[in-house]
Amino acid sequence: MISRSRDTGMVIVVGTRKRPDGKLKAMFLLLDLWKKGVRDCFYDANLTERQFERATQRFGSSYVEPEQPLPEENSTPPEPDEEVKEQLVRVPRNTLIIEAESAIHFDNGVQLVDDPEASNGKAIVSAKDARGLYELYIPKPGKWYIWIRAFFPKDGEDSYWIGIDNAESFPRDEQGGPSAIRVRVEPGDTSKWGRWLWDTPMHPLGKRIPGYFRIKSKGYYRIWSKGREMGSRLDQILLTRSRKFNPETASEGKPIPILTAPHPYEPATFEDCQKMIRHAVEISKEVKTEFPWEFKYWINDIWGDIRKFPEHEGSLYKCHKCDADLPDQAVDLIKQHAHSDDIQFYILCRKCGGEFD
Ligand SMILES: [Zn+2]
DSSP states (O other), X not given: OEESOOTTSEEEEEEXXXXXXXXXXXXXXXXXXXXXXXXXXXXXXXXXXXXXXHHHHHHHHHHSOOSSOOOOTTOOOOOXXXXXXXXXXXXXXXXXXXXXXXXXXXXXXXXXXEOTTSGGGEEEEEOTTXXXXXXXXEOSOEEEEEEEEEEBOSTTSOEEEEEETTOEEESOOGGXXXXXXXXXXXXXXXGGBTSEEEEOOBOTTSOOOBOEEEESSSEEEEEEXXXXXXXXXXXXXXXXXXXXXXXXXXXXXXXXXXXXXXXXXXXXXXXXXXXHHHHHHHHHHHHTOOOOHHHHHHHHHHHOOGGGSOOOXXXXXXOTTTOOBOOHHHHHXXXXXXXXXXXXXXXXXXXXXXXXX
């Protein structure tokens, strides 16, 4: 995982491995990509998933300022005006919402599309079998009911598959792969075409039970969307412990905003993390920042042989706004002052700087 907040040049990279006994070992790294390189390292070889979550939050909050204050639970919100009231949707506890466009990986064949009626103005369209992968912490075992917010233009363009690895799905759709659920418009039902709506596969015997995934234990899961009929648009995926919650009725087909503050970290690929660490290591070496001993001692245990990490490319420091290369003159200036704590830089490439003339 990599911390979301990047506007100070400080980035937290978290790597973890599962031990044979199911416990985790984890390395938390504070990287300063604008000045000093590897700043801090914390390693723990024996964490439960819960302890890991807590350690992650703790390490994050000690270095990264929250972007906005978290809404207090049970606080009474100010009386909304009429317009806002319409958009408020009561969401049961234990409800998780994923934005389709926020996948950590898209197969070839998935397109991002702009749609003013989609949440954040963005949705995806997927060719048959093309997947979007999402990573999610599911906090409780048991049945998680599944709903998707989709736009089905017409017959033959009105379905999507959703799956969760290592979960049991109901109703299971073999063609979609292991643990897949098919959300589709029932043949002959024309009422669901041409508008955004929340949909779920209902119990085949018509018992009004939404489709669900059975989760054996809490933890991190990989959820995926998979194209079944090109043309169908996917905006949000909702998982809830509540069987009765019907987002279509609750929101009248509207997107459901993710009200909780964003998780301070986002999932990243192993290689992206290695790249970032390698970059910080190069900076540390160039400006002679002492490596934390825990970093030297444990880096290999979590991230493997550092000599095999992807090489750092281009200039040592990058434009603080767009990550483009900086000219030698700017890099030399930063190097010279890398250890002066009373000097803070905000250095831009020519293109970004040009905006301010
Ligand atoms: Zn730039």
